[in-house]
Amino acid sequence: MLTIYIKDNCPQCHATMRWLRERDIPFDSINISDPSNAKQLAWLRARGIKQTPYVVAAGESWSGFRPDKLSKLLE
Template identity: 50%
Template sequence: MKVTVYTKDGCQPCRATMRWLNERAIPFEEKYTGDPANLAEAKAFGYLGAPVVVFVPAPGESVSHWYGFRPDMLDVVAHAMGKTEKTKGAA
């Protein structure tokens, strides 16, 4: 399972998304859209806002993607990874 979060500077929804994932110890890769290659990847999903979140459950399975801070979609990721509870010490 793989989670990728495309972010930009000064993006509160980006920070909220990464905080949500970190609180549940869900590993993810952050890709900063200030890098033109990362920006092109994010735009390829059809979104102009940030963050763009991409969840790949397993090779060959359907990829889920969305933009913005979406706790409902993040819950789907958490359930798939078996990490629905906040980790000890998470704010």
């Protein structure tokens, strides 16, 4: 399963989700701008992650809109 940590008003987050939807790739998104997701935000901060989207998929993770990495999910 693919999980994306996103923030409100994040163009790269929207681009990543649009790319996945256009290819019918299922994903879960966690909006770290939502106060109810404070634990997930703390988890990201503890790992030094400062950029969204933060994508976790197939044992790999990265920040930002990365079509090159996303394309590897289709292989």
